Amino acid sequence: MELFPPREADENGFTLIEMMVVLSVFTVIMAAGLTKMERIPSVLEREFFISELKADLYYAQSYAVSRKETVYIKFYSASDQYRAYRIRDNKVLFDKKLPDSVDLLDSNLQSFMISGDGDISKFGTLNFSVYQKVVHMKIFIGKGRFVVQ
Template identity: 25%
Template structure:
């Protein structure tokens, strides 16, 4: 009985070593890519928070004008949240994203209010810190206008 050694090793397919090399290369690429994607998602959450804050400010201003009564924004740096109130009624309470801190304010934490005219009682700023990024919420003098800037 004669064994043909040439044809015994010509079957098509991949060896175990080739598969292990490919799998190890893919796992190295995933180890590099996944932390980058997580960091971008977290920063998108902070941007989403500021978008929501901006919408809440506009809605509070419109509610003050529509109802003819002041609407208060109360920031709580310890609870990492803000509450929107009209009189004794809580309209909304929202939490800050994890890692976002309210670092300072020239208005005080509970002095932001929209009057029945839609104006604010006084101008000022709120400063937020996320990792090494600073954000400032600025209220322009007495008109109820505001903007959020990244520093």
């Protein structure tokens, strides 16, 4: 009695070469998909930065409207930070340093004012680099609308 009887020629199964070909094709498809994915932490940090900047601008606008005061917002590209001041007495409402992965690029808008009725004094675009991906924030004149792209 043999432990491993010889295989018959008509048995159904896959050869080693067939298995290797299928595994190679599967590996190539998986590798192609992984090269296009961004790192998850970079995406999360970019989204967190954008939401925090929006929240700060909405806060400055609501502060100006609720107190009927003008608020001045200034972006400093040299130190990668932004501040909001109350015009009346230069009281700082907030002073935020950009995260290490975020850089303020050359923009056509370095500062603007939000009046007591919520209007913004200047329009333009703020450009940021977040993990080497450029994010544009367009500020529209008038009722304080802005869009992030």
